[in-house]
Each structure stands twice: as C-alpha cells, then as structure tokens.
C-alpha cells in the first residue's frame with residue numbers, strides 16, 4: 001500500500017512516515033499544497049493523508065481538483081480542532097474521512113485500515129485475483145489451484161501488487177512509473193514495459209488464469225480470464 005502524506009508540519013509528517021513505514025506502508029511526503037496536488041493527481045497512491053491548511057493550495061481545494069479529474073484515491077483529511085467549517089468543506093469536496101488534530105497515531109492507523117477495507121476489500125497480507133495470489137510478506141506469487149509458487153524481485157512485486165489492487169482497471173505507464181519510481185519520464189516508461197514482460201512470464205509459468213493486457217494508447221490492465229474463473233471460485 002502506497003500512501004501520500006501532504007503535510008507542511010515536518011515533525012508530524014516525519015513521525016507519521018516512521019510509524020506507517022513500521023506498518024509496512026510505502027510512504028511519500030509532500031510538504032506544500034502545490035507539490036501535494038501534483039502527486040495526488042497522479043492517482044498512483046492507494047491513500048492520501050491530507051492536511052487542511054497548506055501553503056500554496058489548501059487541502060480541500062486539492063481534494064476538489066482530484067475528484068473533478070476523477071481521481072478516486074481515498075483521502076483521509078486532517079483538520080485543526082477549531083475548524084468545523086474546514087471539515088465540512090473537506091467532506092463536501094470529497095474527502096472520505098477526517099481526523100482533528102491533535103490525534104493519536106493508533107487511531108489514525110485504525111482509520112486507515114478501515115479506509116483500505118472499504119475501498120480495496122481487504123487489508124490482508126495476501127492480495128488475489130483469479131487463482132493468482134501474491135503474499136506481500138515475502139513477495140511470493142502462487143497459483144492457489146496448483147499451489148505452485150515463484151518469488152518476485154522488488155520492482156516486479158510492486159508493479160504486480162499495483163495491478164492486483166486494481167483488477168480490470170487500465171493503469172497508465174505514467175501511473176505505474178509514478179508509483180514505482182516516484183516520477184514519470186520516458187526512461188521509466190521503458191522500464192515499465194520490461195518489468196511487465198517479466199511479470200507476464202512468471203504468471204505464465206504458474207499457468208494462472210490472470211493476464212496483463214496492453215491497452216492501446218493507455219497502458220496495461222490486469223484481467224481474470226472468464227473461462228477459468230468459475231473453477232477458481234468453486235475451489236475456494
């Protein structure tokens with residue numbers, strides 16, 4: 001799970017990052033509204049933790065822009081205790097949840113897990129599509145019918161995890177590249193193609209009923225192949 005923290009209080013942002021990293025989340029920080037907006041708009045994050053008052057552009061404005069551009073990344077908004085108006089504005093703009101400062105980090109973790117469950121169906125160590133299951137703890141990929149397993153290298157793991165979190169949804173090379181390398185240029189686009197081809201070979205090796213299709217002019221999409229789908233479900 002990749003999380004973006006948009007927060008201009010450095011001490012708070014750093015403390016959150018440290019705690020979230022301990023929980024195995026992958027964390028980036030943006031410390032002003034403009035860079036926060038740029039990053040959030042990529043859609044490359046699973047969750048955004050968004051401060052309300054930010055230099056450059058405020059949190060509600062960023063959320064509003066995200067939703068207007070159909071970026072659906074769940075947002076947990078942080079607001080100052082006094083500003084009920086900001087809170088309501090944030091929820092109106094499309095925030096999914098909010099917490100008032102100061103807050104307990106453990107409560108934030110619980111809210112995050114709830115957001116993940118609501119939006120991604122599970123917060124499990126294992127993410128699945130069809131008969132393919134990826135164990136996040138050791139980056140091992142398994143065909144759950146044959147129980148055959150293969151391990152993934154770091155980038156392959158991160159890219160496939162991203163696809164498995166978004167089954168049936170076309171992901172652009174830009175989104176993938178943002179998510180894995182934190183930026184999107186032509187060099188990274190080429191890398192995406194190379195890694196996708198590695199991942200396809202591993203999926204094929206496992207004879208899984210999942211494939212990563214090229215979507216012309218867009219990027220790639222992970223699909224479960226319908227024919228074997230029933231079989232996989234029946235065995236669950």
Ligand code: CA
Nearest residue numbers: 008051053054
């Ligand atoms: Ca602030």
